[in-house]
Amino acid sequence: MIDNDRMNQLVKSFFEDHDHGREAMQNATVTENICFISYLENNCIPKAKENENDFDLQYFTEYDIHFRMLTLEKIMKLEKFWIVISKATGHFYTTNRDIIVLVDNSEADFLINALAENNFEVEIREIDTNEFTAMIEDLPRLGIKGVQFSDGKLRPMIIPRDTILKADETKATTNPELYIESLIFLQEAHKFGKEGKNIGVNQDSPIIKAIRNATYLVPAIVQNKKGNQMQVKYPFLNTNVKGQKILPVMTDHKEFEYFVNNSVMKDYASLPKGQKACIELPFVEILRVFSTDDLFAVAVNPLGFNLIVNSGLMEQASKGVKLTNNPNIKVEKNGKEILFPEEENSEENLEENSEAEYTPQNTDELRKKVLEHFIKTQQGIIDKNKDIDTEEARKKVKKAQDKLTDFKKQLETLEASDD
Numbered sequence: 001m002i003d004n005d006r007m008n009q010l011v012k013s014f015f016e017d018h019d020h021g022r023e024a025m026q027n028a029t030v031t032e033n034i035c036f037i038s039y040l041e042n043n044c045i046p047k048a049k050e051n052e053n054d055f056d057l058q059y060f061t062e063y064d065i066h067f068r069m070l071t072l073e074k075i076m077k078l079e080k081f082w083i084v085i086s087k088a089t090g091h092f093y094t095t096n097r098d099i100i101v102l103v104d105n106s107e108a109d110f111l112i113n114a115l116a117e118n119n120f121e122v123e124i125r126e127i128d129t130n131e132f133t134a135m136i137e138d139l140p141r142l143g144i145k146g147v148q149f150s151d152g153k154l155r156p157m158i159i160p161r162d163t164i165l166k167a168d169e170t171k172a173t174t175n176p177e178l179y180i181e182s183l184i185f186l187q188e189a190h191k192f193g194k195e196g197k198n199i200g201v202n203q204d205s206p207i208i209k210a211i212r213n214a215t216y217l218v219p220a221i222v223q224n225k226k227g228n229q230m231q232v233k234y235p236f237l238n239t240n241v242k243g244q245k246i247l248p249v250m251t252d253h254k255e256f257e258y259f260v261n262n263s264v265m266k267d268y269a270s271l272p273k274g275q276k277a278c279i280e281l282p283f284v285e286i287l288r289v290f291s292t293d294d295l296f297a298v299a300v301n302p303l304g305f306n307l308i309v310n311s312g313l314m315e316q317a318s319k320g321v322k323l324t325n326n327p328n329i330k331v332e333k334n335g336k337e338i339l340f341p342e343e344e345n346s347e348e349n350l351e352e353n354s355e356a357e358y359t360p361q362n363t364d365e366l367r368k369k370v371l372e373h374f375i376k377t378q379q380g381i382i383d384k385n386k387d388i389d390t391e392e393a394r395k396k397v398k399k400a401q402d403k404l405t406d407f408k409k410q411l412e413t414l415e416a417s418d419d
Contacts, residue, residue: 006032009024010024010025010028010032010035010036011036011039014036014063025067025070026070029104030071030074030075030078030103030104030149031103031104031106031151031154033067033070033071033074034071034103034149034150034151034154034155034156034157035154036067037064037067037068037071037157038154038155038157040060040063040064040067041064042155044056044060045057045060045061045064048060068157068159071149071157072159072163072164075103075149076164078103078129078132079128079129080126080127080128080129081101081102081103081126081127081128081129081131081132082101082102082104082105082108082124082125082126082127083099083100083101083102083124083125083127083135084099084100084101084102084111084122084123084124085122085123085124085125086120086121086122086183086186086187086190087121087122087123087190088120088121088186088187088189088190088191089182089183089186089187089305089306090304090305090410091183091304091305092142092144092183093115093120093122093187094144094180094183094184094187095148096145097143097144097145097146097180097184098144098145098146098147098148098158099139099144099147099148100147100148100150100156101132101147101148101149101150102124102149102150102151102152103149103150103151104151105124105126105151105152106151106152107150107151107152107153107154108124108152109152110152110153111124111150111152111153112124112152118191119190119191119194119195120187120190120191121190121194125406126402128399133165136161136164136165137165138254139161140161140176141174141176141179141252141254142176142179142180142183143176143177143178143179143180143181144161144180145160145161146158146159146160146161147159147161147164174215174217174251174252174253175210175214175215175216175251175252177210177213177214178210178211178213178214178251178300179251179252179301179305181206181207181209181210182207182210182300182301182305182307183305184206184207185199185206185207185307186305186307189358198357198358199357199358200355200356200357200358201312201313201316201355201356201357201358202316202354202355202356203316203317203319203320205316207313208313208316208317211283211300211309211313211317212283212317212318212321213283214251214282214283215280215281215282215283216249216250216251216280216281216282216283216286216300217249217250217251217252217253217255217256217278217279217280218234218247218248218249218250218278218279218280218281218286219234219235219248219250219256219259219260219265219268219276219277219278219279220232220233220234220235220276220277220278220279221233221234221235221268221271221275221276221277222274222275222276222277225274230277232277232279234247234289234293235248235265235267235268236248236293236295237299237302244296244297245293245294245295245296246295246296246297246298246299246302246308247286247289247290247293247295247297247298247299248298248299248302249281249286249298249299249300250300250301251300251301253278255301255303255304256278258303258304259301259302259303260276262303262373263369263373263376264303264369264373283317283321284321284323285326285329286298287314287317287318287321287323288323288326288329288331290314291323292331292338296310296311297309297310297311297314298314310358312356312357312358313356313358315356316356325339368411368415371407371410371411372411374403374407375404375407375408375411378400378401378403378404378407379400379404381396381397381400382397382400382401382404385397385400
């Protein structure tokens with residue numbers, strides 16, 4: 001955290017000699033730059049507006065933009081970053097649809113404790129430049145709008161993701177709204193759980209609208225195929241509890257490929273290529289499967305944030321959705337075709353706007369399996385490269401060792417929470 005003397009020195013340099021002030025900002029640390037930008041935005045610009053001084057307002061605004069771009073250039077040259085991860089999702093902690101990236105970790109504990117006071121549990125993970133770039137490239141898929149750069153304590157500098165790295169318009173993004181709303185919802189559900197409460201949802205809740213409007217990618221087993229028609233069945237997740245069938249669905253192709261090639265799905269992965277298919281289904285067809293296969297739940301990105309759409313969420317999402325017979329999809333149960341009567345979902349039912357409580361499901365066992373898989377993968381990289389005497393091999397080993405330590409720490413935390 002920048003001290004007051006250093007801040008006063010930067011302010012003095014800027015106001016006494018603007019050229020010297022620019023030079024001072026170029027030589028300052030990223031954290032000092034962010035602090036000075038905060039000073040411009042919270043003191044200088046508001047004061048100019050209050051005094052109706054258009055000259056000063058334009059002057060400070062232009063410098064604000066200039067110093068923001070200068071600071072972003074510095075950020076992109078950093079070798080290390082620290083990202084804030086939500087323990088509720090195992091993914092980015094999101095606030096106002098932004099993620100938080102620390103440009104130094106001097107005040108990481110302050111941030112962790114501040115969020116903990118509001119019952120948001122987070123952890124800090126270190127990443128390198130390449131991982132940071134890959135993360136920014138992936139943000140459109142996740143529905144993330146921007147990045148809040150900080151040291152964990154000072155007011156963050158918020159930069160829209162497209163300002164950092166322009167999104168590739170050729171890459172299709174599927175369901176970013178469902179992705180970001182799932183992260184937000186699961187964070188809030190975990191917070192409510194810490195407070196001994198369940199989170200309430202109704203048909204107008206953002207998460208319910210996102211569930212209803214999404215198109216899902218579903219792994220399917222092809223039974224037979226003839227022309228454009230094929231008969232499929234779906235692999236269900238095994239919870240080891242009788243009557244708890246869970247349908248895995250994914251938000252996008254990246255999540256789909258990761259899921260079907262993970263060791264958790266080794267039986268599905270071992271099927272011949274012609275027997276596997278990725279089926280895209282709108283919510284109404286997911287509801288059809290839910291209804292006809294007597295599912296316990298649908299798991300959205302089960303190896304990612306793992307949103308469990310149980311009967312409570314499904315009931316809210318299905319309000320206003322009528323299950324009619326789809327001429328392109330034939331539904332069978334125990335070898336018999338199922339037909340859906342027109343009078344289902346009566347007007348009386350559609351007008352209901354009651355609220356349902358959502359209780360987060362315990363998915364620690366699934367997370368453990370994923371972490372064990374990660375640990376095995378990183379150990380394999382280390383064993384493969386440890387005896388190779390090249391700079392590239394040493395970098396691979398170092399990177400894998402760092403990740404291995406991180407994954408083991410996460411696994412230990414999970415196992416400790418069971419005790």
